[in-house]
Amino acid sequence: MNPDDSIAYAYILVFSTSHAIQIEQWLIEKKVPCRLVPVPRHLSSDCGVCVRILKSDIEQVHKLTEQAGIELVGIHSE
Amino acid sequence: MIYFDNAATSWPKPAGVAEAMQYFLEQVGANPGRSAHRLSIESARIVFHARQAVAKLFNAKDPLRVVFGANVTEMLNLVLLGYLRNSDHVITSSMEHNSVMRPLRWLEKQGVEVTVIKCSQEGFIDPSDIENAVRSNTRLIVLNHASNVIGSLQPISEVGYQARSHDLLFLIDAAQTAGAFPIDMSTGYIDLLAFTGHKSLGGPMGTGGLVIGERVKIDQLQPLKRGGTGSRSEFEDQPDFLPDRYESGTLNVVGLAGLAAGVDWVLTQGVDSIRKHEIELTRRLLDGLRAIKGITVYGGREASNQTATVSFNIDGVLPSEAGLRLDDEAGILCRVGLHCAPSAHKTVGTFPTGTVRFGLGFFNTETEIDIALSELERLSLFT
Numbered sequence: 226m227n228p229d230d231s232i233a234y235a236y237i238l239v240f241s242t243s244h245a246i247q248i249e250q251w252l253i254e255k256k257v258p259c260r261l262v263p264v265p266r267h268l269s270s271d272c273g274v275c276v277r278i279l280k281s282d283i284e285q286v287h288k289l290t291e292q293a294g295i296e297l298v299g300i301h302s303e
Numbered sequence: 304m305i306y307f308d309n310a311a312t313s314w315p316k317p318a319g320v321a322e323a324m325q326y327f328l329e330q331v332g333a334n335p336g337r338s339a340h341r342l343s344i345e346s347a348r349i350v351f352h353a354r355q356a357v358a359k360l361f362n363a364k365d366p367l368r369v370v371f372g373a374n375v376t377e378m379l380n381l382v383l384l385g386y387l388r389n390s391d392h393v394i395t396s397s398m399e400h401n402s403v404m405r406p407l408r409w410l411e412k413q414g415v416e417v418t419v420i421k422c423s424q425e426g427f428i429d430p431s432d433i434e435n436a437v438r439s440n441t442r443l444i445v446l447n448h449a450s451n452v453i454g455s456l457q458p459i460s461e462v463g464y465q466a467r468s469h470d471l472l473f474l475i476d477a478a479q480t481a482g483a484f485p486i487d488m489s490t491g492y493i494d495l496l497a498f499t500g501h502k503s504l505g506g507p508m509g510t511g512g513l514v515i516g517e518r519v520k521i522d523q524l525q526p527l528k529r530g531g532t533g534s535r536s537e538f539e540d541q542p543d544f545l546p547d548r549y550e551s552g553t554l555n556v557v558g559l560a561g562l563a564a565g566v567d568w569v570l571t572q573g574v575d576s577i578r579k580h581e582i583e584l585t586r587r588l589l590d591g592l593r594a595i596k597g598i599t600v601y602g603g604r605e606a607s608n609q610t611a612t613v614s615f616n617i618d619g620v621l622p623s624e625a626g627l628r629l630d631d632e633a634g635i636l637c638r639v640g641l642h643c644a645p646s647a648h649k650t651v652g653t654f655p656t657g658t659v660r661f662g663l664g665f666f667n668t669e670t671e672i673d674i675a676l677s678e679l680e681r682l683s684l685f686t
Contacts, residue, residue: 240544241534242336243367246344246351263339273534274339274347296544 233280236268238298245274248295255289257282268301304634305671309502310451310479310612310662311638316565317505323349323564324507327557334553336533346556353563354546360504360566360574361496362487363514370549371559374511375478376402377527378497381513381549382474383407383445385525389414392441394471396428396457397421397650398450401643403476407445416440422650425603426455433465443472448486449479452647452658453602454585454609456484463492472519478502479610482569483665484578494518500558503577503664505565510558513549521548528552577665581611584663584672588613591676597683601651601658611663614642614653617683625659625682633678637661 237259239245245261252259257278264275278286280302290297306314327349333342335350354366363369372378383406387393393410395403397419411417418436422428433444444466449456459475466473474495477486481496482503488496493516500510515521522543529541530551542548569577586606592598597618602609617625626639640657641648648654661675 240542241532241547242344242347243351243354243546246347247367250351261339261344269537273336273536274344 233303234277235280235283235286235300235302236262236265237276237278237286237300238264238268239273239275240296240298242274244296245276248276248290248297251293251295252276252278252286257286257289265303304636305667305675307635307637307661307663307667307671307675309664309667310454310610310642310660312501312508313503313505313664315666316507316561317568319564319568320505320507320561324557324561327560331556331560334533335556337553349560349563350554350556353559353566356563356566356570357498357512357514360482360486360570361493361514362489363496364517367545368515368517370513370515370546371554372511372513372549373509373555374501375476375497375499376511378511378513379403379445379474379476380406381527382443382495382497382524383410385527386443386472386523387415390416390440391443392416392418392438394418394420394433394436394441394444396446398426398428398452398455398457398647399445399447399644400451400476400478400647401645402478403445403447404644404646419646422455424651426450426453426647426651427603427608428457428462430458430461430465433462437465437469437471441469441471443474445474445476447476447479449484449610449612450602450644450647451479451612452642452644452653452660453614453651454479454612455602456480456609459486459491459493466494467492479612482566482574482577483581483610485574488514488516500562500565503569504562505568506562507558509555510562515545521545526551572665580665581663582606584667584669585609585611585613587669587672588661588663588676591672592679595676595680595683598679601653611667613661613663614651614658615661616653616656616658617679620682622657622659628682629659629675629678633674635675635678 335347354369481498496514500506532547622639629635
């Protein structure tokens with residue numbers, strides 16, 4: 226998934242990089258496009274990484290993570 | 304040269320370990336969890352892979368409950384110092400390594416009550432002794448899965464079951480068994496499993512870890528150190544989630560790259576087949592030693608009840624002299640003397656002289672055992 230201004234993204238904020246990698250692996254398994262990126266400054270002052278997804282996938286990701294019991298800090302769209 | 308010091312550290316390392324470390328140093332190199340550029344993420348992936356491999360090996364459900372540190376000693380200290388409070392009671396065995404005994408003796412001076420259950424001369428704990436040792440303030444049982452002196456394997460699930468039935472946490476020191484003997488967090492009733500990376504997991508020194516079971520409430524287990532984790536950087540309080548709560552400071556990622564490759568190798572070989580080979584080698588050594596006049600072997604002397612670590616003495620030859628002569632005259636490398644476990648030596652009756660210890664490993668061969676046996680026969684004949 227390449228950055229593209231015309232695409233609307235959402236960001237899964239997580240507790241740590243380990244969580245981010247776990248979620249990335251899991252989303253790849255579920256064939257949900259995603260990419261690990263720095264946490265956008267307007268979402269958090271944290272220096273860490275988050276998982277960027279397509280805004281259109283938010284609902285699906287919410288559902289999937291709830292089903293799997295995966296812990297998230299939250300999902301934010303721009 | 305014959306390397307029989309695998310109980311101290313395994314050598315050689317499995318194929319792929321050095322390569323994984325070289326790949327990290329030459330192609331990755333970045334700090335995991337501190338930045339979000341491609342190399343930092345690749346570095347974090349390597350660490351996460353190590354967590355997954357370890358979780359798979361010990362049948363732990365959640366790789367995020369695998370915490371890494373410098374060695375098994377650090378992980379044992381983390382639990383003992385982080386969990387036990389003044390007036391708590393802890394139960395352990397007389398076969399423990401100093402990695403458990405020294406923190407416990409220190410804690411004892413701070414007001415923690417310590418019961419050391421005496422094991423048999425063959426090095427085995429009687430699980431029924433646990434029942435009698437439990438008090439109203441007992442919080443933890445800590446047990447060396449296998450002795451580093453004589454290899455005796457403890458009945459983990461029986462002790463774990465006792466711990467569970469009394470609602471105690473059960474910590475095992477798997478320094479000598481992780482990768483060499485099947486360990487299952489669930490069927491062993493293990494709450495906390497401390498392991499080293501550089502022995503039978505085939506990784507490099509400077510790697511170890513702790514698998515934290517689901518019953519452990521992490522707010523009751525204080526970190527050994529606090530500091531930067533790359534997460535929650537805006538706050539000055541230590542994170543309260545795993546694995547970051549216990550992983551302050553940059554991890555030894557080059558080491559963990561090697562450890563991941565080592566554990567992958569163990570998973571590919573299969574612990575059962577590693578164990579089978581090591582039992583065969585141990586049996587050959589024990590049978591051969593038994594046939595040499597003037598050699599005393601310690602422990603149960605039954606390969607299936609122990610790891611591939613065998614301790615013995617030669618009549619009229621001090622362990623230190625035996626070690627030097629084996630090295631100089633036959634190129635056999637082993638460990639001699641006391642093996643950082645005075646209580647275990649007292650239990651088996653080899654204190655303070657110690658023993659000659661052959662720590663066999665997966666890469667040893669029957670031919671090496673036979674060569675060593677003839678050298679020992681020569682040594683015992685001409686003394």
